[in-house]
Amino acid sequence: MSMNFHEDPVYREEFITGYLTRRLSADLVEQWESHYLACDDCFEEIRATELLIRGLGEPMVERRLVNDVTVLRFAQGSQLLASSLELAELSNVIRVQKDTKVLIDLSRVSRIDSTGLGVLMNCYCHAVKNAGALKLLNADAPVRRVLSVTKIDSVLQMFEDEGAAIASFGLPQA
Ligand SMILES: [Zn+2]
Structure with missing residues (x-):
């Protein structure tokens, strides 16, 4: 699977949502974490999505x-x-x-x-x-x-x- 999140923003958004709601496999989580922690762009994106989910989502x-x-x-x-x-x-x-x-x-x-x-x-x-x-x-x-x-x-x-x-x-x- 390609880890180039920057080519397809929709895919990246779905991926981030999956990550934040813990629906990704451990393997994907690991790949994603090693990427976004070193990528300012994805790091920003995940913060933004986090806030969105928190505002709209079911209480945790x-x-x-x-x-x-x-x-x-x-x-x-x-x-x-x-x-x-x-x-x-x-x-x-x-x-x-x-x-x-x-x-x-x-x-x-x-x-x-x-x-x-x-x-x-x-x-x-x-x-x-x-x-x-x-x-x-x-x-x-x-x-x-x-x-x-x-x-x-x-x-x-x-x-x-x-x-x-x-x-x-x-x-x-x-
Ligand atoms: Zn990135």
Whole structure:
């Protein structure tokens, strides 16, 4: 497959959209990343498309209330990395909504890096400062390993059962 994105702008746009919505194979992602990170033109293009998708698209973080606990779940497979839009959205959702009892369902999160951990800890501090709590649900093995190595799992309680997690927040305030 040709990686000359500059000859066909429509193709490039479709490719970028596929990349941002994680519909490309790992192989294509790798080829694309090695190109656009070194190409100012494509780098600009991907930022522009990112903003467009963000403005028009479905929310990346689904939010629902169970009793007075906010349960957040990612709408699709996600990565909580420095460069991820879903990480920015997670942080926004928690801050803007001023949720204080928060349960984050990590079942669709495949990777997390130090920025992702930092956002989780920030959100945790924000919740605690407002007399709430932030807990995690259904972390996959790779994510659990990172949480364990960094000892963040000693601060952020983790659950495998949503009912048990909700109950651990205590009774809803009257
Ligand atoms: Zn390029």
